[in-house]
Amino acid sequence: MTPVARWRGGALVALAVGVALPFGVAHELRGRYQRALALQEATAVAGYIAVVTPRTRTGAAYDLPPLLIRARALDQLPEFSGRFEVYHATAPLVHATAPPLPTATLQRLRREVAAHWTGREALAPLLDHDGWAVVGAVAARPAGDEEPAPLWSVAALLLLGIAATQALRTIGGPRHAWRAALGPYGMVAALYGAAVFADLRSAARATTDRRLYDTRLLIQEAAARVPEVRGAPGDLAPIARGAQIVPGDSGSSAAWRRQAGGVTRAAVAVRFTSGRWVELRVPPAEAGVIVWLPLTLGCAALGPLAALLAGWSLTAEPEWRRETAAAWTFLAPSALLLAAFSAIPVLLALYVSVHGWSPIETARPFVGLANYVHVVRDPLTWSALGHTAVYALYVPIALALALGLAVTLGRHPRLTGFVSGVLLLPYVSSVVALALVWRWLYHPDLGVINQLLTRARLTPVDWLGNPKTALAALMVVAAWMQLGYQMTVFAAGLRAIPRVYLDAARVDGASAWQRFWRVTFPLLRPVTLFLLVTGMIGACQVFALVFVMTGGGPAHATDVIVTRIYRTAWELLQFGEASALALLLCALLLGATWSQLKLLDRRVEYDEG
Amino acid sequence: MTRGEGGRGTRDGWLAYALGLPLAVLALAPFLYMVVTAVRDQPIETFVAAATTMPFDRFLLTSLVLSLAVASGQVFTSATAAYALARLRFAGRERVLLVYLSALMAPGILLAIPRFLLIDALGWVDRYRGLVSTELVSVTGIFLLRQFFRTIPRDLEDAARLEGAREWTIFWRVILPVSRPALVTLGVLAFADQWRSFLWPLVATRAESMRPVEVGIADLRGLYELSGPGQMAAATLAVLPVVLVYCVARRYFVRGISETGLR
Numbered sequence: 014m015t016p017v018a019r020w021r022g023g024a025l026v027a028l029a030v031g032v033a034l035p036f037g038v039a040h041e042l043r044g045r046y047q048r049a050l051a052l053q054e055a056t057a058v059a060g061y062i063a064v065v066t067p068r069t070r071t072g073a074a075y076d077l078p079p080l081l082i083r084a085r086a087l088d089q090l091p092e093f094s095g096r097f098e099v100y101h102a103t104a105p106l107v108h109a110t111a112p113p114l115p116t117a118t119l120q121r122l123r124r125e126v127a128a129h130w131t132g133r134e135a136l137a138p139l140l141d142h143d144g145w146a147v148v149g150a151v152a153a154r155p156a157g158d159e160e161p162a163p164l165w166s167v168a169a170l171l172l173l174g175i176a177a178t179q180a181l182r183t184i185g186g187p188r189h190a191w192r193a194a195l196g197p198y199g200m201v202a203a204l205y206g207a208a209v210f211a212d213l214r215s216a217a218r219a220t221t222d223r224r225l226y227d228t229r230l231l232i233q234e235a236a237a238r239v240p241e242v243r244g245a246p247g248d249l250a251p252i253a254r255g256a257q258i259v260p261g262d263s264g265s266s267a268a269w270r271r272q273a274g275g276v277t278r279a280a281v282a283v284r285f286t287s288g289r290w291v292e293l294r295v296p297p298a299e300a301g302v303i304v305w306l307p308l309t310l311g312c313a314a315l316g317p318l319a320a321l322l323a324g325w326s327l328t329a330e331p332e333w334r335r336e337t338a339a340a341w342t343f344l345a346p347s348a349l350l351l352a353a354f355s356a357i358p359v360l361l362a363l364y365v366s367v368h369g370w371s372p373i374e375t376a377r378p379f380v381g382l383a384n385y386v387h388v389v390r391d392p393l394t395w396s397a398l399g400h401t402a403v404y405a406l407y408v409p410i411a412l413a414l415a416l417g418l419a420v421t422l423g424r425h426p427r428l429t430g431f432v433s434g435v436l437l438l439p440y441v442s443s444v445v446a447l448a449l450v451w452r453w454l455y456h457p458d459l460g461v462i463n464q465l466l467t468r469a470r471l472t473p474v475d476w477l478g479n480p481k482t483a484l485a486a487l488m489v490v491a492a493w494m495q496l497g498y499q500m501t502v503f504a505a506g507l508r509a510i511p512r513v514y515l516d517a518a519r520v521d522g523a524s525a526w527q528r529f530w531r532v533t534f535p536l537l538r539p540v541t542l543f544l545l546v547t548g549m550i551g552a553c554q555v556f557a558l559v560f561v562m563t564g565g566g567p568a569h570a571t572d573v574i575v576t577r578i579y580r581t582a583w584e585l586l587q588f589g590e591a592s593a594l595a596l597l598l599c600a601l602l603l604g605a606t607w608s609q610l611k612l613l614d615r616r617v618e619y620d621e622g
Numbered sequence: 623m624t625r626g627e628g629g630r631g632t633r634d635g636w637l638a639y640a641l642g643l644p645l646a647v648l649a650l651a652p653f654l655y656m657v658v659t660a661v662r663d664q665p666i667e668t669f670v671a672a673a674t675t676m677p678f679d680r681f682l683l684t685s686l687v688l689s690l691a692v693a694s695g696q697v698f699t700s701a702t703a704a705y706a707l708a709r710l711r712f713a714g715r716e717r718v719l720l721v722y723l724s725a726l727m728a729p730g731i732l733l734a735i736p737r738f739l740l741i742d743a744l745g746w747v748d749r750y751r752g753l754v755s756t757e758l759v760s761v762t763g764i765f766l767l768r769q770f771f772r773t774i775p776r777d778l779e780d781a782a783r784l785e786g787a788r789e790w791t792i793f794w795r796v797i798l799p800v801s802r803p804a805l806v807t808l809g810v811l812a813f814a815d816q817w818r819s820f821l822w823p824l825v826a827t828r829a830e831s832m833r834p835v836e837v838g839i840a841d842l843r844g845l846y847e848l849s850g851p852g853q854m855a856a857a858t859l860a861v862l863p864v865v866l867v868y869c870v871a872r873r874y875f876v877r878g879i880s881e882t883g884l885r
Binding site for chain 1: 635637638639641642643645646649650652653655656659698699700702703705706707710711712713714715718722725726727728729730731732733735736737739740742755756758759764788789790793814817818820821825835836837839840842843850853854856857858860861864865868872875876879880
């Protein structure tokens with residue numbers, strides 16, 4: 014066997030697995046929905062019989078002849094899709110020639126008094142009128158043959174066959190050929206995964222619809238046969254187990270989906286008597302299907318991935334192949350952690366942001382862009398954005414200071430080392446502890462600053478308590494914390510400037526001022542830009558300092574965007590809105606971050622070159 | 623650098639000292655205020671009160687465990703990734719660089735919400751694994767080490783390669799031993815960063831006993847049981863470990879900061 018044939022075979026096997034697995038999963042799930050439907054139908058029929066069959070004169074048991082007639086009549090009903098059998102004790106009533114119910118099964122029903130799946134059919138206990146004793150059973154079989162054919166899947170499978178043949182043929186051929194074939198192959202495979210999912214979803218939907226239609230039929234039949242229930246829909250509860258009967262309006266005969274109390278419900282209008290309608294509601298079976306989408310898509314991707322691997326392995330040099338494998342084992346720890354704790358959370362944030370999501374509510378309805386609209390319309394968002402923008406202005410101010418300091422001290426390495434070493438102390442130590450210290454320094458009565466002011470016969474200021482000064486007071490602390498960092502970076506930047514440039518400028522008679530603006534500053538521009546961009550990005554995300562020193566107060570005067578998000582999430586418990594706001598912040602920062610990436614990227618390219 | 627500057631140098635020197643020294647004092651003033659207030663009268667009682675009002679020993683222990691775990695984790699993940707990105711040629715390398723860089727784009731608060739939902743679903747709230755697992759990769763750390771690894775001469779590697787060594791052997795025996803300064807730099811920076819980190823520990827813990835010192839002492843702002851000197855004593859205790867680390871490893875801090883800023 015040649016390597017090409019081996020790889021082609023491997024890719025084919027992967028394709029087969031990738032096709033069969035979603036199909037198998039879909040088949041299994043359809044079976045599950047069918048079984049659930051059969052259980053619901055059996056229960057509903059048992060309830061129907063209990064409602065419509067008159068009792069014997071002496072007790073709560075059913076009168077046998079009417080029971081027989083009702084059961085057979087239901088079986089004759091053309092629109093009723095359930096295929097069922099009613100047992101009186103163990104005797105079958107609908108199909109007289111059918112085998113009787115095994116005694117053991119009936120005893121189990123008597124013991125458990127709950128519907129269960131026997132392996133072939135769903136079996137629900139038939140209770141007597143008073144609900145005291147199990148007098149028989151109702152069996153219902155899933156109507157497997159009536160379900161819609163998976164048309165989308167079959168169509169996508171045909172396409173997939175064509176694309177896969179193309180792709181597999183090019184394996185082992187020239188590099189550009191298999192690369193070109195891979196794109197369509199991948200797309201068609203994704204289409205296949207989506208199609209399997211779509212069919213699965215419509216199958217689930219169909220079972221819910223069928224349940225609604227059959228239950229409606231049973232309710233209408235019961236209302237026609239037993240006049241007493243027309244006035245009291247509550248008596249129909251045994252038919253509609255697991256469903257709700259609520260007052261409703263006249264409506265079309267088709268079932269629909271609707272939000273009710275934050276949860277999507279499948280519902281259908283039921284005409285009760287002339288002019289009286291009720292609405293029958295059930296939880297839709299398709300609501301939970303979405304969790305299978307990653308599986309069907311993931312399985313479908315197996316084929317193209319194998320083709321990619323095969324094509325690559327055949328064209329790549331052995332050394333290159335080995336090194337790639339080694340490199341990916343080196344990258345695995347960081348890549349897996351980043352995927353699990355950064356990539357997935359970002360996707361989750363996107364998901365949460367379009368849902369009404371609160372940790373104390375179980376219902377998490379899809380709300381579209383409502384969260385975004387809400388935060389954009391909230392004036393507090395805008396004031397927080399404004400405060401953040403003003404706060405971030407400390408960065409250029411501190412930067413100018415740091416640059417001036419670094420240049421002035423630049424010729425004295427030991428002094429620079431000492432001063433930057435001292436200035437770095439606030440940068441490296443604990444933000445919260447220092448914020449506490451500054452709270453005391455700013456204290457209106459006991460603070461050192463105000464005591465000095467009083468001694469100088471000036472009016473003391475309530476720095477953090479006054480909305481006009483609070484933000485500025487925070488900016489001073491932030492600048493104090495960042496100055497050392499910026500100065501250290503500038504000092505390193507200055508050291509990197511070759512002496513000859515400055516010497517040449519001096520020889521040309523340039524003054525110190527000119528030397529700075531013409532030589533030093535242009536050469537420091539990348540460093541300055543880096544500090545400015547990263548500093549602004551950091552300033553826009555300030556949290557701990559504000560949280561500890563003012564908590565966003567007084568009167569929201571220092572409410573910045575991240576404290577706003579934190580409050581929305583962990584105090585108002587609106588995770589959806591908080592995620593939406595965080596994503597908006599991310600979008601706002603994207604411009605800044607993008608230029609930062611460009612800076613880093615250029616450096617990367619520079620190194621590569 | 624001052625040499626050869628002549629008279630100008632001395633005048634500049636005077637200006638530099640006149641500017642630099644007062645500024646250094648000013649920068650230190652809040653620290654001095656903190657320590658002086660804490661020890662001014664009855665220092666022992668003050669510190670005892672600070673340490674017993676809250677479970678301070680738990681705070682410090684949690685902070686220490688967290689910072690050590692995160693620092694060593696980041697050094698490991700950064701070193702392996704940086705080695706691959708700096709020294710190996712492989713399929714998908716450019717894309718990995720781009721994807722890793724784009725991980726820098728997500729603000730911490732954006733990640734905090736879904737990460738909290740994630741660890742809550744896993745039952746990791748109030749557990750070290752919940753606090754640590756999200757912090758184990760530092761993209762800046764990866765790029766810091768990658769920068770350093772690129773400067774290691776190829777000859778060292780080639781010699782090992784001639785003897786038949788493969789990537790893992792080269793990584794452990796050649797690259798890591800010569801990179802010790804860079805690894806220590808990343809380690810101390812990561813340690814200090816984790817010690818300072820506030821938002822994630824605040825979100826990922828509910829029990830007071832699982833809070834690191836930074837989150838624990840934040841409660842002091844509304845706590846009036848502890849007097850001003852007591853608060854300053856608590857702040858001193860919280861700052862002390864990381865200041866000690868800084869004093870011991872100052873050159874690593876300076877080197878790391880210069881490196882991230884310039885490269």
